[in-house]
Structure formats: C-alpha cells, structure tokens
Amino acid sequence: MAMGKANSGGAGEAGAGSGKKDEWEDCTAAMSSLRILVPIKRVIDYAVKPRVNKAQTGVERAGVKHSMNPFDELSVEESVRIREKKRAPGGVEDICVVSAGPTKAQDVLRTAMAMGADRAIHIETAVKGTPAATDENAAELEPLTVAKLLQKIVAEEKSNLVILGKQSIDDDAHQTGQMLAGLLGWPQATQASEITFAKDGDGVQVVREVDGGVETLKATLPLVITTDLRLNEPRYATLPNIMKAKKKPLAKKTLADYGLADEAAKKRVNTLKVTEPPARTGGGKVEDVGGLIAKLKELGAL
C-alpha cells in the first residue's frame, strides 16, 4: 500500500507504524473516508397552505408548523444509509448537519441527529435589534450567501461530500447546491435518484432525474450531490434516538464567525412585495359524462 501520501518527506517515515493516524492516512491513499456535510433548512411544513402576511412582505410564519425541508430529510437519510450499508469503500467518518436560521433551526438539527447524523452546526441568522429578529422572512439568507457559508464550512470541516436537497419548498430557488459546487470548483450531480460508490477509489456514480427520464454520471470525490424525491424513503426518528440526539454535539456559530455578516446584510435581490396568487374558483359540477363534454366545449377546451 502507498504509505503516507498526505505526509511529506521524512515525516511520513517517522510516523510509520505508530498507531491510528497512519492507518487513516493509509486509507486515504487509496480511497477517501467520507466526511459528509448535510445542509438542512427549517421551512413551513409541506402540508400547510401558506398565507401571505398583511404587510405583503412574505408569508405568515408565526404560529405556523415548521419542519425539515423534505428534500433535506432525503439527504440525511442517504448519508446515514451510506454508513449503515457500508456502501462507501473508505467508510463514513463523519456526518455533520448544518443549518443557518433563527434559534428554532436547532429543532431540525436535532431531528437530523435523531435520524443518525453525528453532530450539528447552527449558524444563528436572527440578531437582536434587527428586523430579522422579529421577521423570519427578513432573516432568510440568499442562496449565494448560503453557498458562500457552506464553502467555508466545507473547508473548516474538511468535508469531501456535500449532500443537499434539490430545492427548499419555500423559496423554490433550486440553486444552493450548484452554487456551492461552482464556488468550490467541485463536480456536481443534481437531482440524484441513485448514488453508487465504486468498489475502490473515489468514484461515485449518480443517476439523475432529468426532463424526459434519467441520466447517469460518474464523478470522483470531492463532490456535491443534490437529492430528488426518488432517492429514498426517510425514516422516522424513534423516541430513544430523539433522546440520544439531545446529547450529540451542536455547535453554535454566527455569520460573523465565518466573516459573512456583511455579505448577508447586503441583499442582492430585494423582495418588493409578496401577494396571493389570483384565486381560481371551482366552476361547479356536472351530472354525467355528456355534461362534462358539453361544458368543456362551451369553455373552448375541446
């Protein structure tokens, strides 16, 4: 086996045979042990019909049920399964979940840890005395800012695989994963419905959902993947696991810790107004198939 590729010159020789560290480096020479970063977002629950607030600045969020963005549940589930099923040849060393948002974002981080993530980082976005402290809509970070934040966290945590949801169901932007990959200069595999690891080395094969069907890509670590609905069926966190998750480490940070306070304050895209969509009203019912056809003809649809 190729020894101590990560070491340079004599340092590798000196460390030879002396315990755990070298074993780990041995592994990386052939195949990387996975350090998975899973960004997650707390959003209004998918089953709730959002209502635009009176001030028309966003949707009403106070007192509304929130949960983990459904696509992010898929990301957490996939990370945990990669470890449980020993799918990656180098093994999974760490699954770290991260969320930027108000204090309540810690709820979804705890949920992710109850599903099997090892630890969490919470980046507080609502700062006392700012509009963000009272209006969650105003506390929203733009995808580019989130991508810049994740870029720094990837470097700090030495992540080699980032698994994100393909979109958050609130802003529906569908951007963060691609932006992160662009900033890192890493390959990207978006809208993944199947992730397979090569038997050795750092190869990853991803089946993507595209218009009209699927396509398959091969990439190598490090890699950014975004998840699509068909990837897996997320598990429910059991009560014992929820209890255990309370003891898992949750690091609290601020945007300033990553040097991004100014970037976050500078809104590149300002929301001028949020309104209800034009309402559709049901046109009533018909008695039989004949009535259906007659009505459709009357409406000019047939």
Next chain:
Amino acid sequence: MLSTVRRAVAGPARHQLRSAGLARLLSSLAILEQRNGELSTGSLSAVTAAKKLGGSVHAFVAGSGVKSVAELVAKVDGVEKVVIVDSAAYDKSTDSLQGLPENYAPLLVENIKKGGYTHVLAGHTAFGKNLMPRVAALLDVQQVSDVIKVESENTFVRPVYAGNAIATVESTDPIKILTIRGTAFPAAEATSGSGNAAIEEGADPKAESTVEWVSEDLAKSDRPDLSTAGKVVSGGRGLKSKEDFDKIMLPLADSIGAAVGASRAAVDSGYADNSLQVGQTGKVVAPQLYLAVGISGAIQHLAGMKDSKVIAAINKDADAPIFQVADVGLVGDLFEKVPELTEKLKSA
C-alpha cells in the same frame, strides 16, 4: 428614479424610449438548448422573455454541428446575433467530457464577459436548473429563478411556496441571471420568423469537465411533450395500478391528442414514469385543458397545473380539493366515467 419614469411611459412609446436611450446599455443573452443538432424550441421562451427587457437580444447555442441550429435561430424575430460554440465538448455522448455544468458554466461565463451582457436568461428546465446557478456563483451574482413576469430590467415576478405566494423581486446585481418559466413566455417562433441575425463564433475556454457522462434512459413517447402540450390528461392514486393507468389514461389521451401526466402518488406507486410527474417538484404545465383523473389536488400538485386555462376533474370524492379549482367537475367512479368519456370523444 429612472425606472419610475420608464414605468410611467406606456406601450410603444416606452419601447422607443428604450431602443433610443438604453439599447446600448441593456443587452441580453438567451441560452438555448439543443441535442443532436436539434433545437429545443421550448427554449425559445428565453428569447421571448429577453425581448420583454428591451435592448438587444443575442442567442447562445453550443455543441457539435450547431451551425444548422444557429441558422434556424437567426430567423427568429428579435434575435440580433447568434453566438455559437461548435464543439463536441458541449454535447452529451459517451466518448467525451461533454455539455455538463463543469465545463459549460465556464464557457458561459467567458461569453457573458466577452459580450458584456447585462441579462442572461435560460429556461427553468433540468438543463437550466442544473447549469445557471453554477454560472451565477462564478459571476458572484444571485440568480432569480423561475421568473413568470418581467416588470422592468431589474424587477421580476416569481412564484414561491409552491405557487401559494407570488413575489415581486428587485435584483441589484450588475448582471441579472434569470431562469424563466416556459409556460409564462410563449416560445418565439423559429420557422416563420422574419429575423436575419448574424452568426458569430463565441469564446471557447475549453475547461475540462471532471464528470463523465455515462448514459441516459429517456421515456419514449409519440404523444405531445408534457411541458408544452395544449392538452394534458393526468392520473393519480385513484388509478390503482400501472395496468389500469395504461388502460384508462392512454386511450383518453389519444382520443384528444393530449400529453399524459401524473400525480406524485401515481409516480411513487410506479403507475407512471417519474418524468411525467406534474407539480412543485416535477413539471409545471399550463395547457388549454388539464383533465385530472383520480387526483385529490394536494398543494404540491396544484403548484404544477393551476395556471391551466381550463381544469376538469373526475373524482369519486365530492370533497376532493381538486374540485375547488376545477372549472368543471364530475363526481363518479373513474373506471366507469373515463372509458365512457373516451368513447364519446372518439365518436365525436
């Protein structure tokens, strides 16, 4: 201030003002999709949206043998120039590194900078969604996704929360990267157009893609394309099985020349292919007629079809939410009603 004045000047006068004073400043690049030398005509929606901005409109297309595509695009009304990069590196094939965001994004960045464009538009399709955010990040720009209306050069309208709220947003970035909803901007006519645009070679930075394209498996169908079809018939959980889905929905679709769609429940249960899913996370359609069969009408499904001109629903549950948006509803067993409907439509 300037924008207030511009908003106040209506109609043709406004257009004149723009072409006189701003054409120099405002220039758009519409990114077009092609595969195997065939233009995706749906991507011409980006040209339509670009024209709404005023200023000059250039089109961009890359891949091997795109000259014939470029000649077609050159005829599209309103396109001043077609920028092409004729290289197999931007195709999809099994033998090269190709057309993937890893090399396509640097390609676009180079051409956006070279052309000094203020606006770059692409469809909010699998291609656009995959590519454009990477381009935006490389340019340090916050993209505006899924635009349904252009209000001015910096103000755009887009749906959020599965279309349950409509946001008007203002971009302050020097370059606006926009993905646009195809159903909100009818594709500019390619064939009957009167344009005569110049075709110009673009810059090719020849960035390497670190990703290898392996294969694809596209659902083959003779029916109209779901995203652009004039009529769509869509089946849900009520169809009970794939056999029933095929037996009930396909003849119905064929009787009126409609595309076939499906709800998430139907796709998850394996009744229909994933690519047929209509909704927040699937396709967004806005046909003349959308006929929902055995679909209850969850928020996520409505997000993908509620801009249809006429919505019809057949469902045995009279309280299904779909009836709240349907222009015409029929309460009944789809296994009886749909075959009867198909027969009557065929003989009509």
